[in-house]
Amino acid sequence: MEELPPQTATLKRHNSQALVALLPPELLADIFCRCVPTSIRDVQVNFKQPNSWLAITRVSSHWRDVALSTPEFWSTLVLCQPDLMADMLFRSCSAPLVLRADLTIDPEHSPEPIILEHCSRLGTLHIEARRPELVTFMANLEHADAAPYLQCLNFVNTDDPTVETLWLPRNLLKRDQTLQDRQGGTWLGVHLRLFGCAFPWNSQWYRDLAHLHLDNVGSFQRPTMEILLGMLAASPRLQTLAMSYSLPVPLTYNGSPVVLSHLTSLLLVDFGSWACPNLLRFLVVPSSAAVFITCLLGSGSRDCHNIIWTFCDHASLPHRCDTLRIEHGAMGLRLEYSDSSISSLWRLSIETNDWTSIDILATTEDIITVAPPFVRMVHLDGFNRIAPPFIPGLRTFRLYSRLGEWMQFVHTLHIYGGFPTNWLEFMLTQAMLLVGVTHHGSWFSPTDIQFRDTDGVLRHSCPLMRRLCLHGVGFELRNFRYPGEKSKRMEFLESDLASAGARQPSDASLLSALMWARKEGGSPLWTLELGEGCDGFGTPDISWWNTFVDVSVEMGCKSDGPASTKPASLGMSWDTVKEIAVDVFAAMAEHIFATKTIL
Incomplete structure (x- = not known):
């Protein structure tokens, strides 16, 4: 039903007196830009929903004016709507373009034409597709110009990379030319995320990165330790490094560690008890960094000694950590060090199908043997899972004795789930x-x-x-x-x-x-x-x-x-x-x- 003029006037007066109307246009514009979705589904499918980010322009004339004067609000293109995309290209002015597309959902609206025409404005490119579609997509971009303002590149191969590997073009979007033109200029660290695919390891795409995420790289694609450390050394200002099921092949390497002095977050996930510790041993990171290590062990593999010793004895671990958490569950161990003075968190997770009482005793013995004894607060979780012997087991009590000696400076003890057995x-x-x-x-x-x-x-x-x-x-x-x-x-x-x-x-x-x-x-x-x-x-x-x-x-x-x-x-x-x-x-x-x- 159409509103009557008096009602419209009342709404306008109410909107003009609302607290949000008093916000400066610059702050309101920043809020609008934060409403723009970052997922492919929200961009491709949900843009027509009443609560989509584009509905902001229909709230009031003031909000519409602010949105129209904010190019970044329009830079995330809706590829499946050609008419709307034309308006967004016009309203985004010279703002870096954000292109997100899942070619498995909508293969008819591929972003190649936009990339070829506006490559110089490309800021974010996020493509998800099956291997054949990605191969075709890369072939269509063979003659694309350089993308000097590209800051986020994300390719996801939804097919199984262990069946057939996928190598991306080494010099996609003329990366060599971009780095050469930028020498001595402003550093624009790129966020590179590859899932189920990879550039050749000598590609310039692995240089001057701010964020590197490699996930599910095929077993025959993985780099050697020497190649990976060389790649990391080529990005001295790297801020986040995440590698899941992509760690180097287990070959002997006797080189020097790489210092990543700007790193704030490190994530390593892989199978076995050697891949994660081997790489961690050659990385030097700030003590304030957040470090998350996850090792997935098979039912017959229980070699946790190397994992725990490498983690707890790492040179970058803050040796004045004030809090330690040891959590034993049915599926493994989680060990956390934290330092409240520098907001540091180091977490080690060992996951397996069954975590027995012997595993609890053995891993805890390793922890207190190598861990620095300076903590002031300890959290013990799951120690009631230790098998309760009728004749008290000396190994259990020796563990408690050593644990009590190691906790010589602890003033606070947290116990979860039940008292440790006996x-x-x-x-x-x-x-x-x-x-x-x-x-x-x-x-x-x-x-x-x-x-x-x-x-x-x-x-x-x-x-x-x-x-x-x-x-x-x-x-x-x-x-x-x-x-x-x-x-x-x-x-x-x-x-x-x-x-x-x-x-x-x-x-x-x-x-x-x-x-x-x-x-x-x-x-x-x-x-x-x-x-x-x-x-x-x-x-x-x-x-x-x-x-x-x-x-x-x-x-x-x-x-x-x-x-x-x-x-x-x-x-x-x-x-x-x-x-x-x-x-x-x-x-x-x-x-x-x-x-x-x-x-």
Whole structure:
């Protein structure tokens, strides 16, 4: 229905008084340009939608005037609409043109005619197509002029490059001439992204780049390490480097590393345990760069030692990182270093079909062996996936012992998903040992776990830890039905333990006893934070914990009573608290001893 004049006048007055109308035209123009889509589908298909970027011109006469006076707003051409494209060419004036086309969707409206006619204005070229269509497209551009203002070149081969390789023309758009004409002039770093295809490795397209992304290059197309490092050295101002399934063939190389002093982001992804570490070893990047390494391992390959040592011992890794995150999942490991002072993040991901308890122990041992011990905050996720042995495994406790020594400067520990298997038992046994309380079934002995440092002094694990943060940790009673164990054997064990009166204390009780022992031993916890997903505890548990630490409970926790207010004091003497803590430790030790005896 057509609007009446009074309504139109009211809308105009409203628009003129709106806050957006007070924005300067330059700022409004910048906002409009940020609304222009960067995906092929939005340009080719969704330009007719009511909320497309072109609908901005129909909001008000003021917005239309601003849009018409902004050439960059019209420089992304809609190739499938010849009439509209003519208007956009006119309104874009001399702004660099942006051409995005998926020839598998719309092969009839290929951008070759526009490129041949306006090559000197080309700023971005993004083409997706099958291999035959790309070959035809490249052949049609054989006589195209140079593109001196081209800053983004993106070719995507949607066919499988392992079946038939695709080499792009070495001197496409007269790249040699462009670089020669620009010598000594303004540097215009190009963003080059190639998926399933590549220029010959001696092409000038690999020189003076700002961004290089190589993805899914065919196995017979991949460069050698020497060629790749030479390419990177030819782009000393490279800012981002991403290589996925395109890393060099594994040949021996003894050359010097390449220094990429302007790099802000590095991404390496490939199969096996050697490709990513081999390349990373020859790259020197700023410590402030974001580094992401992903190694995909087969079910029979578990050689993670080389990956972890190369990553954790890299010369560019900030050696004053304040935060470390170790996350073990069903499909592998994720290791993160971060430094809040320089906003640095280094991430290593090892992905595989099955990540076993042995993998968790072995990789964590490697991490704490080579990693710099200067972190102040540690996040442990998935350590409850360690297989729980009935007779405590010495390798597990040796790992906890070494981890505690390595975390000598850590003041905050975050635990996710559940306490590491038998970690509370280990920590309580060691803490009790330091205050002179032990048990004949202890795991600590000169032949099992060395409970003294090299100087002969007894020390706590994580001696400076003052803040313990728990996320998604359950405090319910222990369940003996561990994965992989036969249910009948478990039923007999539960029955025998019950007959012997050996009842395992809850995690809440063990944590309370640990708090007492650390406080008594001069290494107290100050704060306990219960994050989202923690459950199985109640107001009595919080009252006990508040005897030793300040307790903070988030709204997402599930308990049997309100936890928003601090519970009252228990009203017990310190000697009584000590007796209860020692009784908890004794019950834990008796349970372990009974388990060993029965088995």
